[in-house]
Amino acid sequence: MLWPKLARNLLGRPVTAAAPAVSDEAVAALVARLEGAARARLGRSLAIRAVDCGSCNGCELELNALQNPVHDLERFGLRFVASPRHADVLMLTGPLTRNMREALEHAYAATPDPKWVVAVGDCAVDGGVFKGSYAVEGGAGAAVPVDLIIPGCPPAPEQLLAGLLSLLEAETETPRASS
Amino acid sequence: MSGAASTLILRAAPQEGGRALLTEAAWDALPAALAAEPDLALLALWAEPGLVHAAFLREADAALLLASVPATEGHYAALSPVRPGAIRFERMIRDLWGLTARDATDLRPWLDHGRWPVTGPLSARPAPNTAPPPQPEFLPAEGEGVHQIPVGPIHAGVIEPGHFRFHVLGETVVRLEARLGYAHKGSLALMLGRSPRAAARYASRLSGDSTVAHSWAFARAAEQALAVEVPPRAVHLRAVMAELERIHNHLNDWGFVCNDAAFAFPHARCAILREGVLRAARIAFGHRLMMDAVLPGGVALDIAEAGPAAIHAALDAVAEELPSLLRIYDSHASLQDRVVGTGHTAPVLVARFAAGGHVGRAAGRGFDARRALPYAPYDALPPEVPVFEAGDVDARVRVRIAELGCSIDLVRALLAGLPSGEISVPLPQRAGEGVALVEGFRGECLHWLRLDDGGLIRAAFMRDPSWLQWPLLEAAIRDNIVADFPLCNKSFNASYSGVDL
Numbered sequence: 001m002l003w004p005k006l007a008r009n010l011l012g013r014p015v016t017a018a019a020p021a022v023s024d025e026a027v028a029a030l031v032a033r034l035e036g037a038a039r040a041r042l043g044r045s046l047a048i049r050a051v052d053c054g055s056c057n058g059c060e061l062e063l064n065a066l067q068n069p070v071h072d073l074e075r076f077g078l079r080f081v082a083s084p085r086h087a088d089v090l091m092l093t094g095p096l097t098r099n100m101r102e103a104l105e106h107a108y109a110a111t112p113d114p115k116w117v118v119a120v121g122d123c124a125v126d127g128g129v130f131k132g133s134y135a136v137e138g139g140a141g142a143a144v145p146v147d148l149i150i151p152g153c154p155p156a157p158e159q160l161l162a163g164l165l166s167l168l169e170a171e172t173e174t175p176r177a178s179s
Numbered sequence: 180m181s182g183a184a185s186t187l188i189l190r191a192a193p194q195e196g197g198r199a200l201l202t203e204a205a206w207d208a209l210p211a212a213l214a215a216e217p218d219l220a221l222l223a224l225w226a227e228p229g230l231v232h233a234a235f236l237r238e239a240d241a242a243l244l245l246a247s248v249p250a251t252e253g254h255y256a257a258l259s260p261v262r263p264g265a266i267r268f269e270r271m272i273r274d275l276w277g278l279t280a281r282d283a284t285d286l287r288p289w290l291d292h293g294r295w296p297v298t299g300p301l302s303a304r305p306a307p308n309t310a311p312p313p314q315p316e317f318l319p320a321e322g323e324g325v326h327q328i329p330v331g332p333i334h335a336g337v338i339e340p341g342h343f344r345f346h347v348l349g350e351t352v353v354r355l356e357a358r359l360g361y362a363h364k365g366s367l368a369l370m371l372g373r374s375p376r377a378a379a380r381y382a383s384r385l386s387g388d389s390t391v392a393h394s395w396a397f398a399r400a401a402e403q404a405l406a407v408e409v410p411p412r413a414v415h416l417r418a419v420m421a422e423l424e425r426i427h428n429h430l431n432d433w434g435f436v437c438n439d440a441a442f443a444f445p446h447a448r449c450a451i452l453r454e455g456v457l458r459a460a461r462i463a464f465g466h467r468l469m470m471d472a473v474l475p476g477g478v479a480l481d482i483a484e485a486g487p488a489a490i491h492a493a494l495d496a497v498a499e500e501l502p503s504l505l506r507i508y509d510s511h512a513s514l515q516d517r518v519v520g521t522g523h524t525a526p527v528l529v530a531r532f533a534a535g536g537h538v539g540r541a542a543g544r545g546f547d548a549r550r551a552l553p554y555a556p557y558d559a560l561p562p563e564v565p566v567f568e569a570g571d572v573d574a575r576v577r578v579r580i581a582e583l584g585c586s587i588d589l590v591r592a593l594l595a596g597l598p599s600g601e602i603s604v605p606l607p608q609r610a611g612e613g614v615a616l617v618e619g620f621r622g623e624c625l626h627w628l629r630l631d632d633g634g635l636i637r638a639a640f641m642r643d644p645s646w647l648q649w650p651l652l653e654a655a656i657r658d659n660i661v662a663d664f665p666l667c668n669k670s671f672n673a674s675y676s677g678v679d680l
């Protein structure tokens with residue numbers, strides 16, 4: 001039952017979509033943020049720990065879609081891991097609710113250096129539509145330093161991928177002469 | 180036909196929108212009357228300053244009854260002793276509005292973890308919060324060898340935050356208690372004082388996976404409050420979006436259940452099919468999840484010209500692959516062994532909590548708002564409602580699979596009969612009150628709102644179906660092994676954000 005289908009999938013055209021273009025500016029900005037030594041240590045493969053800081057779950061749906069065979073995140077050397085202790089990158093979603101702040105701080109502290117923090121979605125950037133609520137901190141940056149933002153509500157998988165690829169680029173590029 | 184409790188409600192002073200305002204004495208008699216009328220299901224309990232509201236469903240004739248009571252002294256008679264579904268609502272009401280349920284089964288905090296700058300944020304006079312956050316208390320489980328496993332709020336997968344406290348004996352779960360509220364964003368407070376159009380974004384973002392269903396329920400409540408008729412084209416487009424939402428979520432969860440049983444193939448195939456549906460939604464409605472597409476008064480955008488063809492193509496692909504995927508699901512003993520008999524919910528429990536969606540329909544409770552309380556366009560196109568009895572992970576998956584076929588047929592019929600004309604109407608600015616139920620992929624979404632003379636929101640509540648499903652997950656996992664929790668959890672797929680508000 002399963003084997004004929006598997007065989008057809010093996011012989012058929014791949015379902016994977018082409019990689020999105022990466023913005024040079026984003027890469028340059030990231031390069032400036034992380035020193036050469038740290039970049040060399042990270043290498044061209046990144047382990048990602050997603051932390052939902054009180055999202056509406058829309059951002060999670062698209063983060064999950066990144067792992068489907070069409071977007072196939074792992075072909076770029078990017079993968080989600082279960083523990084912050086194994087992570088190079090924290091991807092944070094949601095407006096950072098007050099009820100999640102402590103958990104996020106623990107996760108951040110448990111992530112070994114060097115590390116990147118990516119704020120995913122309008123909520124994580126600055127609180128989005130929830131800005132000003134008594135219950136939110138107003139974005140991931142209220143508790144941890146953010147290296148890259150990927151706006152959108154939610155950002156589509158191609159936008160997420162473009163953001164992550166700019167991290168990989170930043171890691172391998174020579175640092176600009178710092179001013 | 181009327182039982183004790185419905186008589187009590189129907190005799191009380193009717194307010195605008197049909198809600199009955201009970202005296203405190205009448206409400207005090209409600210718990211006993213409810214005990215005498217088990218057929219009257221509690222759907223929701225919420226509040227506004229000084230007033231507590233409840234929504235009931237009389238199962239036999241699908242009558243929706245709304246009742247309120249003034250809580251002048253800051254308390255009201257609890258319904259939790261006779262309706263266990265009320266427990267979490269009563270805890271929420273205390274946290275948000277500062278009103279206490281007398282004789283309640285459980286008065287521990289729920290959404291309020293002691294970390295907000297105020298207490299009773301939705302009460303008339305929120306007080307500054309100066310106390311340090313308290314340690315959460317969990318219900319005990321006693322016996323030799325029982326130990327605890329705390330999980331979360333951050334989970335291993337890419338999922339929402341919540342804490343699960345397992346009490347286990349060896350491998351077997353003796354008691355699970357969920358502690359939620361981590362995703363509490365204060366949505367209800369943000370809606371107050373805004374027009375329905377401006378507040379719709381919070382309904383859209385109550386639970387991203389149900390954005391269409393919640394936006395639609397909110398829009399219908401607002402339209403009822405303002406006595407607005409929505410153009411037929413908008414109504415059809417809403418239903419197309421709602422069914423696409425059902426399809427993409429059912430595919431997602433079916434795949435994830437298989438994946439949690441370490442069977443990756445269906446997961447990959449479902450994900451590819453789902454991606455096709457989301458891309459078609461983006462072509463047709465400009466957004467993969469169709470967020471903010473349904474607005475009070477109609478829909479935000481008309482369907483794109485290329486939309487129908489894209490949707491047909493995506494659904495044809497799903498329809499074509501469904502039979503073979505189902506055969507694979509059916510014929511692999513290693514998979515069936517994990518799902519059949521796992522995470523059983525007893526039909527009496529499902530009925531007692533009035534759990535809707537696949538949780539209800541997998542255990543003999545066939546309620547579906549599209550059929551029971553029909554709204555356009557389903558009044559003319561009543562969907563089939565598949566009902567199973569087994570109440571296990573497998574039955575919940577089978578409800579999803581059966582609904583995939585029904586929803587595909589519905590979308591095709593809706594697109595074929597798409598009326599022409601306007602896609603929205605302007606909303607008047609005046610007072611009113613409305614309530615609506617819309618069937619989302621995980622059950623009925625209930626929205627209620629009251630507008631002041633300027634047409635701005637004075638009070639509102641959004642009830643995700645998960646409120647009545649989460650407690651059943653705790654029952655379903657009992658006596659199962661810890662390793663089967665992900666399977667059970669995914670087969671429910673209750674929303675965290677949806678109940679955290």
Ligand code: SF4
Nearest residue numbers: 055056058121123153
């Ligand atoms: S950015 Fe949008 S999709 Fe993401 S969590 Fe916020 S509201 Fe939801």
